[in-house]
Amino acid sequence: MNHEQAWEQRLTDTLKMVARRPDIKSYVEQTPWLNNLLQRAAGQYVAGENRQDGHAAARRLADAGYKTSLEYIGENTADVKMCQAATEEMKSLIRELGVSGDRVSFDLSHIGLSIETDLAYRQLMKLAEEAQSASVELFISMEESAKTDRILDVYRKAVSHYPNIGITLQAHLNRTSQDLAAIGDSPRRIRIVKGAYQEPTEYAMSRSAALDERYLALVQDAIQRGHRVSIATHDERIINGAITLGLLDSGSAEFEMLYGIRPELSAKLQAAGYPVRIYVTYGHEWFLYLCHRIAEYPPNLYRAVVDMASDEAVEPYRAYIRTP
Numbered sequence: 001m002n003h004e005q006a007w008e009q010r011l012t013d014t015l016k017m018v019a020r021r022p023d024i025k026s027y028v029e030q031t032p033w034l035n036n037l038l039q040r041a042a043g044q045y046v047a048g049e050n051r052q053d054g055h056a057a058a059r060r061l062a063d064a065g066y067k068t069s070l071e072y073i074g075e076n077t078a079d080v081k082m083c084q085a086a087t088e089e090m091k092s093l094i095r096e097l098g099v100s101g102d103r104v105s106f107d108l109s110h111i112g113l114s115i116e117t118d119l120a121y122r123q124l125m126k127l128a129e130e131a132q133s134a135s136v137e138l139f140i141s142m143e144e145s146a147k148t149d150r151i152l153d154v155y156r157k158a159v160s161h162y163p164n165i166g167i168t169l170q171a172h173l174n175r176t177s178q179d180l181a182a183i184g185d186s187p188r189r190i191r192i193v194k195g196a197y198q199e200p201t202e203y204a205m206s207r208s209a210a211l212d213e214r215y216l217a218l219v220q221d222a223i224q225r226g227h228r229v230s231i232a233t234h235d236e237r238i239i240n241g242a243i244t245l246g247l248l249d250s251g252s253a254e255f256e257m258l259y260g261i262r263p264e265l266s267a268k269l270q271a272a273g274y275p276v277r278i279y280v281t282y283g284h285e286w287f288l289y290l291c292h293r294i295a296e297y298p299p300n301l302y303r304a305v306v307d308m309a310s311d312e313a314v315e316p317y318r319a320y321i322r323t324p
């Protein structure tokens with residue numbers, strides 16, 4: 001590791017720590033000038049604090065021809081009432097989306113998994129019922145490997161009642177090809193990501209060409225099993241690999257990227273005729289989300305500083321529209 005990489009690693013570790021410190025978060029919230037400044041930086045990745053902000057960003061993207069996923073940001077909720085409130089917020093989101101073919105994504109730990117597995121299942125069933133009548137897809141995110149078994153158990157139980165539920169699988173975990181096989185061959189909705197969490201080396205592979213190969217093999221396997229697959233990455237090597245292997249030709253795969261990250265790449269793929277979905281987030285937990293986005297790609301710190309100092313509105317949307 002050279003000097004620059006060592007500093008990037010320190011920044012990443014520090015931001016991950018800062019994101020988890022409730023005292024820092026409440027200091028930011030209670031310090032208006034700091035809160036406003038950081039919220040400007042978060043504007044690159046988060047549509048706003050309210051559901052209406054999420055809807056507005058998703059609608060603009062839909063008007064420009066993108067499919068969307070929406071997430072009310074939150075995770076590791078340790079209070080039953082807050083889990084119930086998050087479920088209610090998501091139910092309202094689903095109801096308002098209506099028959100739009102949109103997708104709502106969430107962490108099971110936002111709706112009870114950190115308290116009790118069965119609480120998350122019960123909240124999920126409420127969401128699934130609402131989503132089924134609104135023809136909205138629900139998508140479960142994948143969290144740390146310590147939770148993988150419980151998340152998959154909840155998913156398997158729920159999807160047998162509501163096939164409109166999808167699951168996210170992390171290519172970096174060594175177990176994932178078995179998990180994919182265990183989902184079986186009934187057509188399901190699967191999102192493949194590299195994996196955002198720091199995992200012990202005995203469970204997971206780090207970022208490398210071998211991980212990219214494994215990622216593409218998982219996508220291929222999922223398509224062959226008849227699943228609909230979201231190729232959720234910003235990595236051009238994987239995206240080009242998927243195109244070269246013809247994985248988009250079956251009509252059962254799409255690209256999916258986080259709002260505000262590499263919008264010019266989304267625009268390029270969309271202009272080339274590939275289906276692209278943008279994952280839009282909103283909510284009060286933007287501070288946590290901002291820390292994660294910078295931690296996973298430290299050069300985003302430069303953008304954050306520029307956005308904080310700029311007089312112009314932070315508006316990632318424009319970059320999604322490709323001018324001929």
Ligand code: FDA
Nearest residue numbers: 141142168193194195196232233234235256257258279297
């Ligand atoms: P990688 O991290 O190797 O980055 C490849 C290239 O993409 C970088 O060199 C850079 O050019 C660009 N890039 C990546 N991140 C960037 C950033 N923040 N800002 C700017 N450029 C960036 N994870 C998880 O564990 N559970 C989950 O449920 C989900 N859900 C999810 C949904 C969707 C729609 C996406 C796109 C991603 C997730 N993730 C996730 C996150 C995922 O695991 C992974 O951490 C990120 O996508 C970053 O990895 P990449 O595949 O982009 O590759």
